Amino acid sequence: MRGISKDLIFNDVDSKQYLNLLSALPLFRVERGILTLLYSERSEKILNAIHSRYGLWSDVTLQFTNPSDIAKQLKEKESVDAVILLEERLAGFLLSKMQAGYTSKMDIINYLKIAQETLQEMQGKWFHVEPLEFWTQNVLALVGKAQNLLNSLPDGLSLLVVFSGDEIWTSLLAQKTKGKLTRITTISIPEIQRLRISDWRSEYKQILEQVKEKFGKVSFGLFMDSETFKFLLRSNRPQEFLQKARREEQIIINPTPTLFTFRM
């Protein structure tokens, strides 16, 4: 099975570069206003509510109707980014499905996919999100994107470098062996860290050389600036976005692996 090796090595990671990467992921934008409600289908009550910024939230005075309608009304009324409604039995159901679906060959992404599929199955029944895109494009999409990205990477070394101003904003170097991810790091090589970038479109080759010297030949290299990277992460159609960006020279792919199909 493809995925992540149990013996994955994750070291020599530059914390600043790594935190930049995390901060770009939608999941880690913690300042969003999300209202989460627990409701009981049996007693037709909202049992509890919590606001992601303000904590326990006792102002839910809506008449209990259809949970989807409640989600829509609250989204409008409270001006929050998203409203999530969970039926009281959902958590237990979800966890039992995940544990029942576990096999010893699963990596964490495959395991989370069981949760993803269960939540999709329960969407509109015990699980309601308004707007739906909040879920599909953020939390839900992240698992799918991570798996697609993992599957897309060729064996060998893959390198992502994102530039901002005259420095490397974030980078990732991933080693894949026999279809499994075996190592993750950033390119914290002193020679590279000392580089002052004036034109990354030409200077990226120096980085490739340094990486080759320390880690070996790169099979797939992807270079871009931080703005393009953030657009890419938010894109619904990353493959098309990448193709267009490549045509417009907003990104550089070098080397390009054979039979490369990049899906996110």
Add this chain to the structure above:
Amino acid sequence: MHSTTTESEAVEPVFPTLKIENKVLVVKGKTLPLYSGGFEYWRLERQRWKMLLERIQRLGFRIISTSLPWSIHEVSPGNFDFGTLDERRDLDSFLTLCNEQDVQVLIRPGPGINVELANFGFPDWVVKDPAIQARSAQDTPVVIPAGPSPFPFPSYASTKFHELVSNYLDILCPYLKRHISTDGPIIGLQIDNELSIPFMNGPFNADYSPGSIRWYHDFLQKKYENVEMLNEAHRTRCSSFEQVTPPRALIDREREALPRYLDWVEFQEYYISRALNKITSLFWVREIRGIFTFHNTRNATPKLPLNVIQVERELDIQGAGLYLGCKQYEQIRKGALYLGATSRLPFLVEAGMGIWPWGPPLNPEDQQYALLVGLMHGFRGFNIQMLVERDFWLGSPISRLGQRRDKLYPFLNRLLDVLETIQFSSLSRPVNILLLHNLECERLQAVAGSANYVTDFLGIPPELLVSENSFNFTNTIQQAYPTFWEALYMGLSRTKIPFQIGDTNLNLEDLSKYKVIFLPTYDFMSEQLQEKILNYVEQGGTAIIGPEIPFLGTDMRTCDRISETCKLSVQSPRRPLIGFSSILRIVKNEVKVGRRTVGMVASHGKGKIVYLGISFPIIDNRGDAVEIGEMLTYILQYFGQHPQGDTKSPSVDEVFLGIRGTRVIFLSNSTNQPQSIGIQVSQRIKFNDAWTGEQLEGRGSREIPLPPYGIRILEVRR
């Protein structure tokens, strides 16, 4: 150091040079401050060990902690590597080097240790063995959703698991034993790690394996002595304990059905303690003794099913973890106040510096502030997780090449200097007030929770995931209790009268150290707990209870020891007390709001019991706790307790520490805005900022600025 009670041989420690006295570690008669840093020899280049240890010493640490993962040293069943295959695994050389370098060591050999390893350091063949796996209520393995691979958690009640752990320890312990002597270097042993993990998904997640069910029967037998008493409580007709089956989901809605659920949840506390006892005894019989033992949890405040007092009957210290930031001031403070009252030595086993790759990003300022808040409010020792960076960790104070990180390294360097200067580890804080967690109500909370028992589930807060069924109680206790407790906590914080946090498992002797205790009470309370509260009052304490007076035991049959003894009667209805606090008064043994009686004061022995028949709305910050703060100030002053310090600002705390008389004052600002506090300076009393060296002299009031999320430590000079 602490002898195990049920599974071990009764033998004296081999090297009895260590003890814990008054929350301080004493080695060979001298106080040893418990400040340590994580260093994983098996993940770091052997050639760099000496250089890194020297760097750690230059930083100011004398103690390191290190994990010894099972899967690293037992590479395949029965095949061990202690440096033959991989020189970094040469444990003996590493400990010898520590001794040569005069570095003392806390060892963390598991069997489960996490440290971001696949299977938390359990070998693959162990977790894959169905005879070892913990089982869920649906009879599936209990899967831990950890990266890079989720894995089935072992059952600590499995005989086969104990056999395999024993086989590993047979090989490991001789290495350890030769490094335990009066000259060290090993001084502490962590027994497993975060052992509440398998219960994380809810009270009905684990452990339904055959071994665990046997332990459940043992627990019931200990609790009830004979099956008739169990049948009476559970409303069953079992002919033996072995016939009892544990609940697998909450399906009943009447309170009479609750005892068997409450027992299942209480059993999980027993399970953890017994598992820790078992593991401790496996070391003990292999002569790993004479050093102190500890256990960890991920949260700043240990939560059920991890029962601190019960765990500390099996080993020396139940510690805590600290992975919080500036905005979690109250969470950190609660943990410090709680372990400050309940633990032998309040120890942050993992004070996070740097982070694992998938954690919520915390910046160095968050981590520095969190550690200072923890120390200010009660923790007396800490271990930096991780002091030296390694695989699956980033942002440590020292890189694996020995480079100093520009914020955390100088911070720790200064901190250790300051702690030594003020003799922090030997400072104490006189406190007369105790706010108690009612563990019996918290067990009901667990029973009525649909998930999220131990740790966050998908980031959804646990209070969200409780059923609204009232079980025919006067209140929906699982919702009302945490609201009431939190309001008391916030209100007490407003009073500026020092308090600590405890729980109902504290024994009478420990309770009696406090002059006033607050205990949220509802319809049910075990007879033993009712007796303990009455004994506490009889000996001269003041117990403040409410909003209900218990009239049932935990078997949900009539038990009204408190109300009968003290002639208390429920005042109804219990309305939210907001808008009335300024006129709450105690008049002739009645608690009155205006003309309305909302409670009463009864005498018993040398003490008083105060019943407050009131409730509070949701108050989850100090800003909203003005009225309850005023009310509690009035009540506490009525019973002779008075505010300390110079500020009334809700977001500024002052903590006075000293051996005899105040020697050090900690000041904190828990907001993102600058604050200040006026302090009286005179010719007789001067202050010195222990961090900056600034002298505060002269006469009259001096405004001391407190930066946003800032802590200042003032030495008092008389």
